[in-house]
Amino acid sequence: MFLGKKVKAAAALLLSAAVAVPSVTGGIIASKAEAAASVSNPIIWADVPDDDVIRVGDTYYMVSTTMFFSPGAPIMKSNDLVSWEICNYVFDTYANGDVQNLKNGKNDYSHGQWATSLRYNEKNKKFYAFFGSYGTNKSYICSTDDIEHGEWSRVELNGMYHDASILFDDDGRNYLVYGAGGTCNIKEFNSDMTGWKSGGAEKQLFKTNFDNLAGEGWHIQKINGYYYIFGIAWPTGHGRLEFVYRSKELLGYYESKTVLDSGLGTYGSGCAQGGIVDTPDGKWYGLLFQDHGSVGRIPVLVPVTWQNDWPMMGVNGKAPLTLDIGSGTGTDLAGDDSFDYSTNDLALEWQWNHNPDNSAWSVTEREGWLRLKNKNIATNLLNARNTLTMRTEGPACSSYIKLDASNMKAGDYAGLSAFQLKYGCIGVYVTDSGSKKVYMSVNGGNDIGNSSNKIVAEENMNGDEIYLKVDFKFATVGSDGSASNNIDKANFYYSYDGQNWTKLGQELSMSYDLKLFTGYRSGIYSYPTKTTGGYADIDFFEYERQTWNGSNGSKMLSGTPVVIEPDENGYYFHNTFESGTDSWRGRGSASVAADKSEYYSGSGSLYCSGREASWNGAVRTLSSSVFKAGQEYSFSTVVKYTDGPASQDFYLTLQYEDSSGEVTYDKIAIVEDVPKGEWIQLANTSYKIPEGASNMQLYVETASDDYSFYVDEAVGGVAGTAIDGPEAVNAVTGDINDDGRIDSFDIVAARKALISGEFADKRAEKAADVDKNGIFETADLVQLQKYVLGVTKEFSEA
16 A cells, blocks of 8 residues: 655645646636546546556456556546556566567557457356456466456467457457557457457448548447447547447448547547446446646546447437536645555556566665665666656646665666656766766657667765656646646756755656557656666655646555565564655655664664754655554654754654644654753654544654754654663752752752762752753753742853
8 A cells, every 4th residue: 555655744745846736717627526526528638548448347447558668557446437547467577578678679668558448248157357468469368256356377379469449248258359540350269268269250340431540449239139349440530439330240341420529628638438328327428548748648438328239428418518427535645755665566557668577676675665676787667677657636736756866877777757758857876986866867769779868967866765757748628627738848957855845957848659559657666777786766656636626646556565564573663764854844834854873772863954933854664554444552662863953842742644644743752841952852652643534743842942953763663662872861850869849958959969079860850950961060050049039039051
């Protein structure tokens, strides 16, 4: 499961800088409360093309095209046709050649897995997926009896069967329709779906009368005695349109009709290519897609009405901007990841560019970090292996990472990209002399073969850790719900604290290029250009998007369930800061760094500096897969400060979102009057996380002042776990002998200590420092005498 590392109270965290993500205006879906009335088209504003949807019981399943990305052929599920989540993939890798592995100058760009057909066979209770690939010139029959969690078996067929669709006929026979260029062909499978039937049906069913893109994207369905074959065409001088052919004889004569010829609102690109599906209560919908600039090809849902047994799509012939279909909460196909995994399994929203080298990445070697090892020499982003990608979403979105570059070698490049042929990168590279540069680059070529990493701007990097961000702006939304013409701009930023961002390089004009055939993605990359052996560590991936259909990118993405068990001490995490910041970061203006000058245990601590307010401190995310709302846990850390007043109050605080989404704060532990120069423990062995809490952040702060401080030995563990640490000294000012009274016996004790320079314990020494300047001296004794004699009624601080 993804664990977000966002602090929503600091709204500028992600949506700062020159391109702010706007809010949706003019009555468009802008909140979950409004979403109950209707939903907006597109139902998913992300690259989900060639969708094919079925319903089994009350659940809808959809497959789409992801081309060269791995794993591929994502399976999504929904209960309302609006709110979709990825639940599985048809394959991890579909082939293992140089083409798919991005090796020896070969690639699978624009090829890979193409338009997949998804069907359920009622007779044997199995799900089937069929797709072809121009990368192998083969096609594949895949099957499983558990579509959400199961493994898929696969049969290879020679030949690429273009835009194919499976039919399980009522008589038990199985078919495939396929073709391009306006030609629709049919071929019969054998009974067990392992190949073609010997002597089975095989013929051309029809050829359309369109020109240009004359017809493809086939979807065959049998409904009420008719065979319907849906297709897409793009005639000369016309937009894309959806048509259907029908016949009561599978191998007989087909008649045709255009069933939708429409853009979406004022956005003119035609909505087409897809099939239809019915709801449990008997309504029908078509799920199509629309080309939408650099974000990709995005799904559009249209109602279907039956007119003389023709499935006519849209409302009055137009794809509607809104649908009264229920209270869909929207779809998130991207989100935060803190890389807190117990095994090397990533959440399902991630896909690698081509097949990954699985020996060259890890999320377990360094707890809470993604490690990308530089084992394959590359020259630019497009021939670099193990770039980890996630979809972008419209109308606008933003993503950023924290990069630890301390183990990069000369010639290594790592960072965050706007990934497509016309890419943009914000990253770090290491010079031959070993110095580090933060840079922004673009593709210096116009084809995959002549791509090059053209550095537009660079600056010297300070230290080894840096935050890198990309803002994507695809469109705005008009008052009627229409998307604007394509804006398609990306801007690139870096920061040393995750708060204050500096723009670097140029604004990228993004463009959808058929040489890749996919929408833009966020891509985390690391590759060597000279020698192998270096690596980059990424602490987290943060994501935010403009609200659309109630979805705002705050959803924690579901992936392989992570089961994290406590260690032998009962600790879920134990941060010692020996070699880094251990997933802690600065809050507000504060910054954090590993420090070797002060430590309570071991050889290092976390130094928190740059504070401009008391709430600016050190923070880490609490994994919601470990720390559950409503349950008790043990938390502890030790703190120390060396500059400022003689004492100050420290808090260990939980920031979280309550069940209504409001940011709320709760004190886990409070220690008052922490003396300067001493390590003191903040601990609570039975802290109960509030009910309904989510997006939890654990942080150390002070009650007042903005002085720097140190943190060490941060622990989160099982409730009741006792954690060793230096106790706070509780002393009553002036009561040196701790008898509950301030009298002449305290004067005697103070005089003895002034002469000998020693106290019985630290509590007594703290009580004797009545002017709170951190030192016991003659001035303290004078004040104490005046107080006991009644000359003064209170102690005054120095």
